[in-house]
Every structure is written in C-alpha cells, then in structure tokens.
Amino acid sequence: MSDLANDTATIERWKATRQEELDAEAIYRALAESERTPERRRLFEELADDERRHATHWEERLREADVDPGPARPGQRARVLCKLAGDFGDTVVVPIMRDREALSTEAYLDESRAFADDEERHERALVALVGDTRGEPIGRALARLQRGRAAGGNALRAAVLGVNDGLVSNAALVMGVAGAGIASKDILVTGVAGLIAGAGSMAMGEWISVQSSRELHARELQIEEQHIAASAEEEQAELALVYEQKGLHPREARQIAERLSADPTTALDIHAREELGIDPEELGGSPWVAAGTSFVLFVLGAILPILPFVFLSGHVAVGVALAVSALGLFGIGAAITLLTGRSVLLSGSRQLAFGAAAFLVTYGVGALFGAVVG
Known part of the structure; x- marks a missing residue:
C-alpha cells in the first residue's frame, strides 16, 4: 500500500474531484442529446469529452495510490440536472454549469494548470452561449418539470x-x-x-x-x-x-x-x-x-x-x-x-x-x- 493511501484528506479530495468531473460529463452529454443545433451539440460533446479525460486522470491517481475509485456514475445532483437538461435544454442548466466551471478553474490552479485552462475555456464557451446572467430560476423549472404550476384568482x-x-x-x-x-x-x-x-x-x-x-x-x-x-x-x-x-x-x-x-x-x-x-x-x-x-x-x-x-x-x-x-x-x-x-x-x-x-x-x-x- 502506498503512502498516499494513508492520506485520507487527499484521497477524499481526489474522489470528490473525480465525482464532479463525472457529474459534469453526464450533464454535458444530456445537454448534447437535447440540443438540435449541430454546432452547440458538438460543443457540449467536446466539453463532455474533456470532463471524461479529467475524471480518468483522477481515477489513475487513485489507482496509483492503491485506492479503488469506485463505479463511474453521476451523483444525485447530476441526475437531477440531466433531467432538467432533457426537458428544458440549456435554459436552466447551462448557467449553473458556467458557474461550476468558474469554481473548477480556481480549484485546479493548485492541482493542474492544464486542467485549469480547460475549465477556464469551458467557462468562456458557456458565457458565450448564455451571457453573464442567470437562467430561469431552478425552483420554477423543477416545479414545472414535476407537476406544473397552477394559476388561481386573487x-x-x-x-x-x-x-x-x-x-x-x-x-x-x-x-x-x-x-x-x-x-x-x-x-x-x-x-x-x-x-x-x-x-x-x-x-x-x-x-x-x-x-x-x-x-x-x-x-x-x-x-x-x-x-x-x-x-x-x-x-x-x-x-x-x-x-x-x-x-x-x-x-x-x-x-x-x-x-x-x-x-x-x-x-x-x-x-x-x-x-x-x-x-x-x-x-x-x-x-x-x-x-x-x-x-x-x-x-x-x-x-x-x-x-x-x-x-x-x-x-x-x-x-x-x-x-x-x-x-x-x-x-x-x-x-x-x-x-x-x-x-x-x-x-x-x-x-x-x-x-x-x-x-x-x-x-x-x-x-x-x-x-x-x-
């Protein structure tokens, strides 16, 4: 067993980062599937491929530390966003992912300059799609998705x-x-x-x-x-x-x-x-x-x-x-x-x-x- 296997904090951080990459990959692929414009679909697919590459990097680091990275599947939050992406496309989800890319850029500055550049490029691409404003409030989208909104008199x-x-x-x-x-x-x-x-x-x-x-x-x-x-x-x-x-x-x-x-x-x-x-x-x-x-x-x-x-x-x-x-x-x-x-x-x-x-x-x-x- 390697010395890193005993460094619980580092291992947990690697696992969390790898999970974030898996989540981002799943969301971008859901956006690609819901996108009708070929150029935008290709963009989302490229973003998903980058996130897959990042996730693979952390899986390799974990295996080098003799740690099983576990199954490669998106988390609960990502599954919710994938569902929203399928129903509403980029209206709701892309602004959230844009903010996520900005946070990932900062997080990677201490880990990998190349990955930080990737995340910064992702953020610029998403800003080009939706601008700097937020999309439809997520609570409203979730309500419309699950059961609709009622309009009553007052x-x-x-x-x-x-x-x-x-x-x-x-x-x-x-x-x-x-x-x-x-x-x-x-x-x-x-x-x-x-x-x-x-x-x-x-x-x-x-x-x-x-x-x-x-x-x-x-x-x-x-x-x-x-x-x-x-x-x-x-x-x-x-x-x-x-x-x-x-x-x-x-x-x-x-x-x-x-x-x-x-x-x-x-x-x-x-x-x-x-x-x-x-x-x-x-x-x-x-x-x-x-x-x-x-x-x-x-x-x-x-x-x-x-x-x-x-x-x-x-x-x-x-x-x-x-x-x-x-x-x-x-x-x-x-x-x-x-x-x-x-x-x-x-x-x-x-x-x-x-x-x-x-x-x-x-x-x-x-x-x-x-x-x-x-």
Whole structure:
C-alpha cells in the first residue's frame, strides 16, 4: 500500500474531484442529446469529452495510490440536472454549469494548470452561449418539470375584473335595450337584473377559481410530501440546486439543504415555498374573500350606468348614463396606472375607447333589433 493511501484528506479530495468531473460529463452529454443545433451539440460533446479525460486522470491517481475509485456514475445532483437538461435544454442548466466551471478553474490552479485552462475555456464557451446572467430560476423549472404550476384568482385580479366587467357589461346592456326604444323604467329593471346576474356570476367564478387553485395546491403539497418520503435524497438535491441558483456555493447549498431536510415538516414547508411557490398557510388565498370582493366591485361598476334611470328618463337618461359610464371607464384606466406606471391619459383613453366601441355596437344592434321587431 502506498503512502498516499494513508492520506485520507487527499484521497477524499481526489474522489470528490473525480465525482464532479463525472457529474459534469453526464450533464454535458444530456445537454448534447437535447440540443438540435449541430454546432452547440458538438460543443457540449467536446466539453463532455474533456470532463471524461479529467475524471480518468483522477481515477489513475487513485489507482496509483492503491485506492479503488469506485463505479463511474453521476451523483444525485447530476441526475437531477440531466433531467432538467432533457426537458428544458440549456435554459436552466447551462448557467449553473458556467458557474461550476468558474469554481473548477480556481480549484485546479493548485492541482493542474492544464486542467485549469480547460475549465477556464469551458467557462468562456458557456458565457458565450448564455451571457453573464442567470437562467430561469431552478425552483420554477423543477416545479414545472414535476407537476406544473397552477394559476388561481386573487382579490386584486377580482377587483380589476369586477369593476371593469360590471361597468362595461351593464352599460352595454343598457345601451342595447335603449337602442331598441325600450321605456326608461324597463331599462332600469333590465339594468338591475343584469347587475344581479353579473355580480353573482363573477362571484361564483372567482370562488370556483380560487377554491380550485387551493385544492390543486393542497394536492401538490401532498405529492411533494410523498416525494420527500419516498425520494429524500433526490428532493434534498433539488433543494440544494434552488439555493445554488440563488448564488450559494454548491457545497454550502448542499449543507443547508441537508440541514433543512432533516425534519420532514420543515422540509415540506421549504420545498413548497422554494420549488412550488406556495405558502402552505395560505394556499393561494381565501375563495370567500375573492368572491365577495368580486361581487361588491362588480356591483360598484354595474350600478353606474343604471343610476341615471332612477332619476331621469328618455334620451336625457341615456345621455347621462353614457357620460357617467365614459367617466367611469376613464377612471378605471387611470387607476390602473398606479400599478403599471404608464401615462394616465393614455391608459384612461384606451379604456374609454374599448368601452365606447362596445356601447356603440350594442346600441346599434339594439336599434336594429327594435326596428325589426317593432
């Protein structure tokens, strides 16, 4: 037995370095298989060949020290990245590998100048592919890969849709029946019926949307809990990738993931927030809040075009209703700029133009229908 065989620290470092090279080789070959562009495929294949050569070097060093290097297979983290490479190509994986090459360049400066040059060349090649920015967040990619992301309603969306839909739909309804020459009291009854029907429909739609989202999130949490119980190492590797993508050194990311994964309850909470984007305590908000908000705001929008018919009649009521509705539409467009930061005049005018088009169409259809029936 050689003297190096007794140097545990050196042997472990060689084994770890060899494993990193095997992992990189597997990932580059997965990227090559998923790549459709011949030039990029050749690049990944060349990178994989370099990593294979590096791994062979460390295997030879270990054998010279009378140490069995063990089977040549990628680790858990590499298998996860290979899976991502197959599904998303270089969008997610290449930025991670670019950062890895930079770290490998520094590590090899004390070991092999030739290998350091290889890793530096790899880093330059990957920077040329994806630039200096990071790719898609790894947690988002993992979530899309495993089970997709659910899109649910929320109170803010319900507010915007509620006011706008209430105003436009009921104003268009009022303009339509007004165009048909219906009496003012009948227009009022029609408007109130449209208000109640529309508000109820919007509230029900929001309740179903949010409740379905909550149920889907709950199902995702259940699946994630099963994954943690059945594939703890793989889930831990995925969590490490999340923290690595946020800028931590791979070793630190693995240590944090290992600590957080020690308790199943904590692990589930962390995976839910980092991978799925779910707050286990909220699950997407309350369906009753969304439904109530939608109902009230739809009513607030829908009541504007019918209020003039409570106090006025005839063409005067129609004109005032149209003016009130136009002001309401412009106000909604202006209010939206609080979120978008765009021009108040532009946003308000755009909202008014769309609403006015709807009013004109329904008024014209109503007038035509009234003439035919009458």
